[in-house]
Amino acid sequence: MIIGLTGTPGTGKTSVCRILEAHGYRVIHMNELIKSEHLYSEVDEERDTVVADMDRVFSRVCELVGDDSDVTILDSHMAHHIADTVIVLRTAPSELTQRLKARSYSKSKVQENVEAECLDVVLVESVEWCQKVYEVDTTGRNAEDVVEDVEKIISGVLSGDDTLVYEQYKPGSFDWSEEIF
Numbered sequence: 699m700i701i702g703l704t705g706t707p708g709t710g711k712t713s714v715c716r717i718l719e720a721h722g723y724r725v726i727h728m729n730e731l732i733k734s735e736h737l738y739s740e741v742d743e744e745r746d747t748v749v750a751d752m753d754r755v756f757s758r759v760c761e762l763v764g765d766d767s768d769v770t771i772l773d774s775h776m777a778h779h780i781a782d783t784v785i786v787l788r789t790a791p792s793e794l795t796q797r798l799k800a801r802s803y804s805k806s807k808v809q810e811n812v813e814a815e816c817l818d819v820v821l822v823e824s825v826e827w828c829q830k831v832y833e834v835d836t837t838g839r840n841a842e843d844v845v846e847d848v849e850k851i852i853s854g855v856l857s858g859d860d861t862l863v864y865e866q867y868k869p870g871s872f873d874w875s876e877e878i879f
């Protein structure tokens with residue numbers, strides 16, 4: 699089964715996935731896959747990114763996962779376009795700003811991503827498109843602590859009764875709409 703780990707860039711998906719891989723989980727880093735296998739329709743030079751061809755990405759991910767009944771984690775800010783069950787990582791705007799600045803993102807790219815986080819863009823899309831959505835706060839925490847939450851959610855999903863984890867990680871806990879700069 700596929701579980702998507704999604705969230706605005708900088709919320710810590712890849713850091714968390716690296717630890718999950720060390721714990722033995724299979725992870726597909728979707729953004730790397732899109733670039734290495736040219737699964738995109740165009741290059742957006744102004745925004746320094748590519749426009750993914752989501753039909754081809756979906757087919758390729760399904761091909762890679764095959765009929766594997768173990769969990770495969772899909773790491774991408776677009777994982778919710780593919781997976782039906784997703785975990786959305788969240789980060790408070792002030793901290794996300796610092797993380798993105800540390801990556802040497804341009805001012806406009808920092809602003810675009812922080813605004814998206816303030817407006818819950820990835821969360822709203824996930825709730826609209828996916829069957830099951832969980833939300834995990836990464837603010838003021840380290841990646842190992844976030845991994846503990848993610849593994850708890852995965853166990854709940856695999857157990858077939860996610861009532862308790864859903865109660866703890868159900869979406870809609872944050873309102874950063876006043877923090878748009």
Ligand SMILES: Nc1ncnc2c1ncn2[C@@H]1O[C@H](COP(=O)(O)OP(=O)(O)O)[C@@H](O)[C@H]1O
Pocket residue numbers: 705706707708709710711712713714797836837838839840841842844
């Ligand atoms: N709780 C946390 N979880 C994950 N990453 C964190 C956390 N706190 C700080 N970070 C840092 O934030 C940055 C997130 O980068 P990355 O994992 O590449 O995010 P993403 O894949 O979502 O774009 C890294 O520099 C990481 O060390």
